[in-house]
Amino acid sequence: MGNTTLGLPMGFPPSASSHGAQLDQLTAVVHWFMLVLFVGWGLFFVYCLFRFRRKSNPVASYTGAKGGFSTWGEAAVVLVEVVLLVLFAVPIWAKRVGNVPDKSQAVQIRVVAEQFAWNIHYPGKDGVFGRTDSKLVTAGSNPLGLDPSDPASKDDVTTINQLHLPLGKPVLIYLTSKDVIHSFYLPVMRVKQDAIPGQVIPVYFTPDAVNPDKAKLPDCAVSKTCWEIACAQLCGLTHYRMQGYLTVESEAEFGKWLDDSAPKPAALAPAPAPVAVTVPATAAPATAAPVGSK
Amino acid sequence: MEIPYNVEARPDTGLFNAKLGIWLFLASEVMLFGALFSSYVLLRTGAPAGTWHHGREFLNVPLATLNTIILIASSVTMVMSWASLKLNDFKKYRMYMGLTLLAGVGFLIVKGFEYAHKFEIGLFPKSNTFLAIYFTLTGLHGLHVIGGMIVNGYFLGPGSKMFKTEPERFTNRIEVAGLYWHFVDLVWIFLFPTLYLL
Amino acid sequence: MSTSDAESIRKQTRSYIVVFVTLMVMTVLTVAVSYFHMPVGLAILVALIIASFKGSLVAAVFMHLSHERKVIYWVLLVTVIFFIVLMAIPSISQWDQRMIR
Amino acid sequence: MALVDERVAHGHGHGEAHHHELGFWQKYVFSQDHKVIGIQYGFTALCFLLFGFTLMMMMRWSIAYPNQPIPLVGWLLKASGGIIAPELYNQLGAMHGTIMVFLGIVPLAVGAFGNYIVPLQIGAPDMAFPKLNMASYWSYFVGGVIMLSSFFAPGGAAQSGWTSYPPLSDIAPTGQTMWLFGMLFLIISSVLGSMNFLVTIIQLRAPGLTWMRLPFFVWAQFVTSFLLLLAFPALQAAAVLQMMDRLAGTSFFLPSGLVISGQQLQVAGGGSPLLWQHLFWFLAHPEVYVLILPAFGIIAEVIANNTRKPLWGYRSMVYAVSFLGFMSFIVWAHHMFMTGMGTVMSTFFQTTTMIISIPSVIVLTALIISLWGASIRYTVPMLFALAFLPMFAIGGLTGLPLGLAPSDIHLHDTLYVIGHFHYVVAPGTIFAMFAGIYYWFPKLTGRKMSTLLGQIHFWPSFLFMNGIFFPMLIQGLAGVQRRLYDGGASYSHAQPVLHWNAFMSGSAWLLGLSQIAFIINLFWSMKKGEKAGNNPWEATTLEWAATTSPPLAHGNFVEVPTVHRGPYDYSLPGASKDFVPQHQLQEA
Numbered sequence A: 001m002g003n004t005t006l007g008l009p010m011g012f013p014p015s016a017s018s019h020g021a022q023l024d025q026l027t028a029v030v031h032w033f034m035l036v037l038f039v040g041w042g043l044f045f046v047y048c049l050f051r052f053r054r055k056s057n058p059v060a061s062y063t064g065a066k067g068g069f070s071t072w073g074e075a076a077v078v079l080v081e082v083v084l085l086v087l088f089a090v091p092i093w094a095k096r097v098g099n100v101p102d103k104s105q106a107v108q109i110r111v112v113a114e115q116f117a118w119n120i121h122y123p124g125k126d127g128v129f130g131r132t133d134s135k136l137v138t139a140g141s142n143p144l145g146l147d148p149s150d151p152a153s154k155d156d157v158t159t160i161n162q163l164h165l166p167l168g169k170p171v172l173i174y175l176t177s178k179d180v181i182h183s184f185y186l187p188v189m190r191v192k193q194d195a196i197p198g199q200v201i202p203v204y205f206t207p208d209a210v211n212p213d214k215a216k217l218p219d220c221a222v223s224k225t226c227w228e229i230a231c232a233q234l235c236g237l238t239h240y241r242m243q244g245y246l247t248v249e250s251e252a253e254f255g256k257w258l259d260d261s262a263p264k265p266a267a268l269a270p271a272p273a274p275v276a277v278t279v280p281a282t283a284a285p286a287t288a289a290p291v292g293s294k
Numbered sequence B: 001m002e003i004p005y006n007v008e009a010r011p012d013t014g015l016f017n018a019k020l021g022i023w024l025f026l027a028s029e030v031m032l033f034g035a036l037f038s039s040y041v042l043l044r045t046g047a048p049a050g051t052w053h054h055g056r057e058f059l060n061v062p063l064a065t066l067n068t069i070i071l072i073a074s075s076v077t078m079v080m081s082w083a084s085l086k087l088n089d090f091k092k093y094r095m096y097m098g099l100t101l102l103a104g105v106g107f108l109i110v111k112g113f114e115y116a117h118k119f120e121i122g123l124f125p126k127s128n129t130f131l132a133i134y135f136t137l138t139g140l141h142g143l144h145v146i147g148g149m150i151v152n153g154y155f156l157g158p159g160s161k162m163f164k165t166e167p168e169r170f171t172n173r174i175e176v177a178g179l180y181w182h183f184v185d186l187v188w189i190f191l192f193p194t195l196y197l198l
Numbered sequence C: 001m002s003t004s005d006a007e008s009i010r011k012q013t014r015s016y017i018v019v020f021v022t023l024m025v026m027t028v029l030t031v032a033v034s035y036f037h038m039p040v041g042l043a044i045l046v047a048l049i050i051a052s053f054k055g056s057l058v059a060a061v062f063m064h065l066s067h068e069r070k071v072i073y074w075v076l077l078v079t080v081i082f083f084i085v086l087m088a089i090p091s092i093s094q095w096d097q098r099m100i101r
Numbered sequence D: 001m002a003l004v005d006e007r008v009a010h011g012h013g014h015g016e017a018h019h020h021e022l023g024f025w026q027k028y029v030f031s032q033d034h035k036v037i038g039i040q041y042g043f044t045a046l047c048f049l050l051f052g053f054t055l056m057m058m059m060r061w062s063i064a065y066p067n068q069p070i071p072l073v074g075w076l077l078k079a080s081g082g083i084i085a086p087e088l089y090n091q092l093g094a095m096h097g098t099i100m101v102f103l104g105i106v107p108l109a110v111g112a113f114g115n116y117i118v119p120l121q122i123g124a125p126d127m128a129f130p131k132l133n134m135a136s137y138w139s140y141f142v143g144g145v146i147m148l149s150s151f152f153a154p155g156g157a158a159q160s161g162w163t164s165y166p167p168l169s170d171i172a173p174t175g176q177t178m179w180l181f182g183m184l185f186l187i188i189s190s191v192l193g194s195m196n197f198l199v200t201i202i203q204l205r206a207p208g209l210t211w212m213r214l215p216f217f218v219w220a221q222f223v224t225s226f227l228l229l230l231a232f233p234a235l236q237a238a239a240v241l242q243m244m245d246r247l248a249g250t251s252f253f254l255p256s257g258l259v260i261s262g263q264q265l266q267v268a269g270g271g272s273p274l275l276w277q278h279l280f281w282f283l284a285h286p287e288v289y290v291l292i293l294p295a296f297g298i299i300a301e302v303i304a305n306n307t308r309k310p311l312w313g314y315r316s317m318v319y320a321v322s323f324l325g326f327m328s329f330i331v332w333a334h335h336m337f338m339t340g341m342g343t344v345m346s347t348f349f350q351t352t353t354m355i356i357s358i359p360s361v362i363v364l365t366a367l368i369i370s371l372w373g374a375s376i377r378y379t380v381p382m383l384f385a386l387a388f389l390p391m392f393a394i395g396g397l398t399g400l401p402l403g404l405a406p407s408d409i410h411l412h413d414t415l416y417v418i419g420h421f422h423y424v425v426a427p428g429t430i431f432a433m434f435a436g437i438y439y440w441f442p443k444l445t446g447r448k449m450s451t452l453l454g455q456i457h458f459w460p461s462f463l464f465m466n467g468i469f470f471p472m473l474i475q476g477l478a479g480v481q482r483r484l485y486d487g488g489a490s491y492s493h494a495q496p497v498l499h500w501n502a503f504m505s506g507s508a509w510l511l512g513l514s515q516i517a518f519i520i521n522l523f524w525s526m527k528k529g530e531k532a533g534n535n536p537w538e539a540t541t542l543e544w545a546a547t548t549s550p551p552l553a554h555g556n557f558v559e560v561p562t563v564h565r566g567p568y569d570y571s572l573p574g575a576s577k578d579f580v581p582q583h584q585l586q587e588a
């Protein structure tokens, strides 16, 4: 995996995307800067506490400190912040949200969040997403509201909470939500984007590592070592486990997986069945109350 | 110990307390209506092409024009009532303040008709985003009108006793009440074109 | 204004009437303008200009802003700045929003 | 309110003597005396703090031991067999946040300290508008009652976070409507209150008390009031709109085509969920500075007094906080980096966010440099004040990675954010509040609080605060999201840092225990505390210099003091004592 956590504390997840290392680097640099400030100011602070206690300095000085300590200190802080901003933050962000990969190169995927599951929608062989319409949505069988009459929808692959990606290819995700605001969070990909109903927001990145064995389904679901899709925005009762699974595999394996899952309708989502269905199952009762109360 | 500068102005600021107070309050009112106007702009500019409903489809411009005229007139009578106090002419004050109050009533009656008619033909806040904005803004403005009328009513009736004992303080109070009333008028001056004409 | 004598008050009352008439004219004008259909952008512009003009008249004359104390000018200046921010930024950020329209 | 009355009764022991007789109700309940109102605010706010704290301690149980019946208070939740269910957790979270911010800290910092201290410090007989002052308190009180009663509403209290993001909050149960009504009352209270403060500070300063002679605390309250006055209306508007959405069926915040658990939502649509976020944060960012500025003020007073020297760089501090107040209106969207912001907005808000961190650096630096050449008295208020500095530093510094959009990608909506702001509000603002209470207690009661109990309160509190919040930063860096009722147990990426939860919760409960020392101290010292003179701390500012302790029941000052010097003339060369009160002409 191409990541160096630069002394960030243990538990900091590995990065498995081409841009991750860069973000981590910024995070690390900022934290080192914070540490220096804290220690610098802190030492001065502690020294004063000791040196100027009543016993050792019975009479205070009316004029107090002289010299440009503060001016220089503050100037330094300003300088560093300008550098962080101009050399790191702004350009990196521009890179993240700028240059969208062009559709022909990228793997296109629709991700539709709902309380409390991630609907994943691949265009299938024809590379065209079937028409969808919120009016066609039915809780169990057609969560995406796919229009069966549309030829393009015939070969579409839809899963619940199962996101498969090919290694090393740019991924272009069209992110939206059916009900409330969720937040599409792939810790290992250093990707986070709110899923906002009524808006389709493009998310893109390039995986540069495949799941290590311990992060492979179905075992990882038991050992809790999976690569996951997390929901980072409070979205209701089951927000705390609105969880999906991320599998990065070689292009060959990925293609095979697509073919295998092609004919299947969304309802019986691919293995591991238990994990896949538990979440939507709890969803229905969970939201019943709010809707009723409206 | 009395609180200073209740009546006479503080030398360095040149203001008596209530006057500064009301201006600060109006400042916060500006932000309140600012937020609502901002919402209006955002929702309208954000609406997909062709989906936005325009005021003229539903709203009655002549009635609103009438209301504009009423409200502006009331602003004039309000400031006149203050001027008459300055000239120490309590009768005139009574008359002008009465007229101001009357204008307020008139405004609300007209608005009442407008609302009632909308409801009859089945136009409610929930019908579409424009009507939602329309009812919210005009409703909130209406509440401000009512608030102002209560204050004015008080100064026309029981409150006016003060003129006998502390004329200057009472005049100040009318000036302050006036500032509020003019602000309500001012808000309407912007509501009228943005809601009815555009 | 407690210092002003009767005469200046009478002067003012005259100015109030003048303003009143102007406001009426303006009102009629806005409505009239709105009837010959011009391009939306222009219509909005005109309407807002007239409204602002009327508004500033009310503020300047009825609310005596034309000769008010410094403190109040400061308060209003700050308010106006934040008002503009509040009006502008939400809509701008909507335009800056990364979404597929 | 019974307790308030008693406290006032003691608080004003010999106050009454000078008092043209008012009935009991006017004197203690519907009082228009800023001091009584200040005490009412203070006591109510402390109760809410304690309540918010209690909610949090329940949350901490669920975080550390999800799905296990909670001890002690379990019987409260018979329905769930003593287990904190997710929906309860969400209510606790939303209400903890709301209560702490709007019903706890703000009323304490502004309502209580502002009301009681500001008029005294500027040599005024009272606030400019005593009736309004009373109105603000009671409006706050009603708002609080509504908030509390919402726990008994069908479906429970608000549960969409203190940020109440729609659409979730639009479709939430009745509790949310009550939250909105409660908010409206609190907003009215704050707007009236802040207007009152501004007029008081601008109009009622004693002769000779020029702007640059104001105690820093007054400056802090002045800026704070501006923030409240101009920022709150935005939330007022937002609350009205959400109320319309919930009650009149409009869809200001609801886009078209919403499908909620398989059913179409029958609304007109065409709304924008992000509109709420803009309006909310337009208030809520200035609001967070409302939480910290009065704290700065108190800390500055305590430090100046206990270092026995003037604040270093008083002017620069004044300019800094004024600039801070101004900037705080144009950084709000740094809470919204992940909503899909393009380059223009993110660049703007990252820049303003970095800019706004500078004034805080200036203030903190000035406060620390003030220690140089000092003669430090380690009194209890000073302990809390000194602890505030590094704690706020951690909180503030952790704001920086959040303020840079790229590093915020990984940290947004994780416990890192929770850690960040708790470091500023809990060991930050709350410690400042404690410092203020210990410092001004003699002014209120004529007695000092016990130093021993104070020490017993301070050291554990200091320890356990860090025990709770530092691990949060670690968990946040690991990417553990916030608002998880099981503390992350169901997420793989949380596993490596999950073991911290029990430790943090333990610290939280021990923190609770250490507050007992404070509560005892507070009530015990009222009756039995060591008697203190008018100026026990040998301070220079007017609240000590010109009135008795406790102050005259009405009017504050025997004769209006005239101010002759800056606020902190400690250790003035050639002076006979090591402090020269502001109203003293020249050395006697």
Ligand code: HEA
Pocket: A037, A038, A039, A041, A042, A045, D163, D288, D289, D291, D292, D334, D335, D353, D354, D356, D357, D358, D360, D361, D364, D365, D368, D389, D390, D392, D393, D395, D396, D397, D399, D400, D402, D403, D404, D408, D411, D412, D413, D417, D420, D421, D424, D425, D429
């Ligand atoms: C009192 C409250 C308070 C204060 C003062 C601050 C101060 C700051 N905050 Fe914080 N913030 C909150 C309360 C506060 N915040 C809250 C409540 C939230 C979460 C809301 C929610 O989502 O629920 C939040 C969230 C929040 C976010 C959004 C994070 C996210 O959701 O992704 C951001 C991002 O920019 C941010 C930035 C900052 C910055 C840059 C400062 C700066 O002002 C900090 C400047 C200060 C310093 C830089 C310290 C300098 C000091 C020294 C250098 C001296 C060192 C001294 C010694 C060692 C003795 N804050």
Ligand code: HEA
Pocket: D046, D047, D049, D050, D053, D056, D059, D060, D093, D094, D096, D097, D098, D100, D101, D105, D160, D161, D162, D163, D291, D418, D422, D425, D426, D427, D430, D468, D482, D483, D484, D485, D508, D511, D515, D518, D519, D522
């Ligand atoms: C001012 C604001 C404030 C304060 C002071 C606190 C104080 C504390 N908060 Fe909280 N908190 C928030 C504002 C605040 N919080 C907000 C806004 C959120 C986000 C909510 C959301 O997600 O929407 C949050 C969320 C939040 C969470 C995360 C919930 C989640 O994301 O799932 C946690 C978890 O541990 C937490 C813990 C604590 C702790 C341990 C304290 C401790 O520091 C408590 C310290 C308190 C005291 C020490 C009490 C002192 C008072 C007394 C002793 C009273 C004496 C009484 C009398 C004399 C009558 N808070």
Ligand code: CUA
Pocket: A114, A115, A116, A181, A182, A183, A231, A232, A233, A234, A235, A236, A238, A239, A240, A242
């Ligand atoms: Cu979906 Cu949280």
Ligand SMILES: [Cu+2]
Pocket: D284, D285, D288, D331, D332, D334, D335
């Ligand atoms: Cu902020």
